[in-house]
Amino acid sequence: MAGGKEIKTKIASVKNTxxxxxxxxxxxxxxxxxxxxxMFATRPYAQRIASVVRNVAIANAEYKHPFLVEREVxxxxxxxxxxxRGLCGGLNTNMFRKTLDLVGDLVDKGVEIEVVTFGTKALGxxxxxxxxxxxxxxxxxxxxxxxxxxxxxxxxxxxxxxxxVDAIYLISNEFVNTMTQAPTITQLVPIEPSQDEQLKxxxxxxxxxxxxxxxxxxxxxxxxxxVYQGVxxxxxxxxxxxxxxxxxxxxxxGEMIDELxxxxxxxxxxxxxxxxxxxxxxxxxx
Amino acid sequence: xxxxxxxxxxxxxxxxxSGEAYMVYAPAVMGEVGIAPRHTPLISPLKPGEIRLDxxxxxxxxxxxxxxxxxxxxxxxxxxxxxAIRAHDxxxxxxxxxxxxxxEALVDQQSDLDVAKAKAELAAAAAQIAAIKxxxxx
Numbered sequence: 559m560a561g562g563k564e565i566k567t568k569i570a571s572v573k574n575t576x577x578x579x580x581x582x583x584x585x586x587x588x589x590x591x592x593x594x595x596x597m598f599a600t601r602p603y604a605q606r607i608a609s610v611v612r613n614v615a616i617a618n619a620e621y622k623h624p625f626l627v628e629r630e631v632x633x634x635x636x637x638x639x640x641x642x643r644g645l646c647g648g649l650n651t652n653m654f655r656k657t658l659d660l661v662g663d664l665v666d667k668g669v670e671i672e673v674v675t676f677g678t679k680a681l682g683x684x685x686x687x688x689x690x691x692x693x694x695x696x697x698x699x700x701x702x703x704x705x706x707x708x709x710x711x712x713x714x715x716x717x718x719x720x721x722x723v724d725a726i727y728l729i730s731n732e733f734v735n736t737m738t739q740a741p742t743i744t745q746l747v748p749i750e751p752s753q754d755e756q757l758k759x760x761x762x763x764x765x766x767x768x769x770x771x772x773x774x775x776x777x778x779x780x781x782x783x784x785v786y787q788g789v790x791x792x793x794x795x796x797x798x799x800x801x802x803x804x805x806x807x808x809x810x811x812g813e814m815i816d817e818l819x820x821x822x823x824x825x826x827x828x829x830x831x832x833x834x835x836x837x838x839x840x841x842x843x844x
Numbered sequence: 845x846x847x848x849x850x851x852x853x854x855x856x857x858x859x860x861x862s863g864e865a866y867m868v869y870a871p872a873v874m875g876e877v878g879i880a881p882r883h884t885p886l887i888s889p890l891k892p893g894e895i896r897l898d899x900x901x902x903x904x905x906x907x908x909x910x911x912x913x914x915x916x917x918x919x920x921x922x923x924x925x926x927x928a929i930r931a932h933d934x935x936x937x938x939x940x941x942x943x944x945x946x947x948e949a950l951v952d953q954q955s956d957l958d959v960a961k962a963k964a965e966l967a968a969a970a971a972q973i974a975a976i977k978x979x980x981x982x
Binding site: 662671686705712767776 | 854888927935939940946
C-alpha cells in the first residue's frame, strides 16, 4: 500500500483548503450585506444631487459651466474602479475586457487616454498595458469614504477644466444581484442633458453668491458622488463575486475529497487483496 | 400642513434627516439664511456650521455639517452635506498626493500603450478558464 499514505496527506491538505474557502465564503457573505446597506444609504444623496443638477442644467443661468458643454474629443480621461484583492472570480477580468474594447476604439480614432484608477487591480492592469495613469487610490477598504475620492477626481476634473481632456468616462461594475455583476461604462463629463424636454421651466434659482461659484461646487460634487457610488457598488460586487467564487471552490474541494477517498479505498482494497493472495499463494507452496 | 416645508438632509454616505419643518436656518456662504415655506428657488454653497430646524411648538433640531450645498424649492429644502472638510487648497493637496502615488507606482513601467498585446493576454486567460470549466464538467 505504497500510495495510501500520500493520498491521505493529499486529502488532509484539500480539507484544509476547503476550510479556508468555506470561511472566506461566509466572510464575503456578511461583508456583502454590509456593502449593500451602504449602497442603499448612498442613494438619497445621489438622487437629490442628480435632480438638482437636472434643474440647474435646464435653468437659464447666464454662466455655462464647462461640464455642460460638449467639445471635440482629442484626449479622454478614464476612471476605472476595481478591487484591491483577487479571488473574486471573473469580476475584474470581465471589466478589463470591456475596458480594452473602449480603449481600443479610442486608440483607433487617435484619441489619447489618461487614467485614474481606484484599486490595485486596475492600477496593475493599466500599468501593464502601458496606459498613462495620472492618479490612483488603492486600499480603499470595505467602507469607502468620500474623502478618498476627491483627490484623484480633482486631477481629472482639473485637467478637463484646463482643456487637457475633453471627456471623462467611468468604468465600474454594476451590482445587478448577488449572482450577476455587469461591467458598465458611463460618460461622466460632459454631462449629457436629460431627455425630459417638458421639464423645461421658466424659472431660475437665485444663485448665491453667483451662478459660477454655485455651479462649480454643485457639479464637482455631482461627479464625485457618481464615482463614490461606483466605488461603493464595486465593494458589493467584489463581495458577491468572492462569495460565489469561494462557494464554487468549496464545492470543488468537496468533490475532490470524494474522488481521492474513492482512490484511497480502492488502493487499500487492492493491497489487502494482494496480501491475501500472497498468503494463500505462500500457504499453497508449502 | 400648508405652512411647513419638507426638508431633506443627506450626505454622500447616508440620509441624515427627512421631514417637515416650519423654518430652516442654514449657514450659507454669504451669511446665515432663514428659509420659510414658499421661499423662492435658491441655491447656495454652505459653510461649515449648524442647520437649525424649527419643528413647531418651540421644538428645534440641530445638525452640524462640514459644508455642502443648499437647494430651495417652494415646498422642498435639500441640504447636500459634505462628509469631508473641503477647501480648494485641501482638494488640490489631495489631488497632488493621488498623482504622486500614481507616479511612484509607475516608475518601472517601460512599455507604451499596447492594446493588441493586452487583448491577446486576456483572450488567453479566458480560453484557459473555458478549458478548465470544460475539464471540470467531464
